[in-house]
Amino acid sequence: MAEILDFIKEKSRVGICVDSCHLFAAGYDIRTRKQYQATMKQLDEVIGLEKVKAFHLNDSKTELGSRVDRHEHIGQGHLGLEAFRLIVNDERFLGLPMVLETPGKEEDYRRNLQTLKKLRGAVAAKVKSVLPVSSGAGHR
Numbered sequence: 001m002a003e004i005l006d007f008i009k010e011k012s013r014v015g016i017c018v019d020s021c022h023l024f025a026a027g028y029d030i031r032t033r034k035q036y037q038a039t040m041k042q043l044d045e046v047i048g049l050e051k052v053k054a055f056h057l058n059d060s061k062t063e064l065g066s067r068v069d070r071h072e073h074i075g076q077g078h079l080g081l082e083a084f085r086l087i088v089n090d091e092r093f094l095g096l097p098m099v100l101e102t103p104g105k106e107e108d109y110r111r112n113l114q115t116l117k118k119l120r121g122a123v124a125a126k127v128k129s130v131l132p133v134s135s136g137a138g139h140r
Contacts, residue, residue, distance in 0.1 A: 015053030018043075019101070020060075020087065021072075024079055027065035031079060036086040049092055056101040057084065057116065073102050074112045085119040 020030070028042075029035040043049060059077030061070035075081040088098065102112045 016047060016051050017054040017056055018052055019056040020079060020083065021058045021069055024060045024064055025062060025066050025069050029064055030083045030086065032082065033086060054096055055087065055098040057098050058101045071101055071103055074115045081119060084116060088116055088119050089121045
């Protein structure tokens with residue numbers, strides 16, 4: 001991603017979306033506080049946290065570093081609940097859109113949304129809603 005951003009002339013006009021499954025499939029572990037902090041530190045050093053403009057939230061059906069993007073319901077994949085607890089309670093990302101990109105139908109989105117809401121801690125009042133994505137093509 002950093003290499004792509006290097007080619008952009010007007011960098012101030014560009015941001016990134018962090019996809020939890022893509023991050024994990026690429027080998028970035030965020031399952032513990034220590035791993036999450038290390039990954040976010042690296043993201044900040046390489047790209048800059050100010051460039052993060054949104055999140056796609058989805059668990060992973062595949063293991064760390066698999067390079068395979070297969071979405072799973074929140075907390076039911078290899079990422080587990082702690083990774084999402086860390087993301088939705090990270091004060092640096094308050095107010096950013098967090099889009100559910102999990103498999104299934106309307107009732108599945110409701111269940112995933114409820115799971116995320118339960119994970120939000122003391123900062124819950126400041127966090128905007130997590131938006132579901134329709135189950136169109138390309139979503140696994």
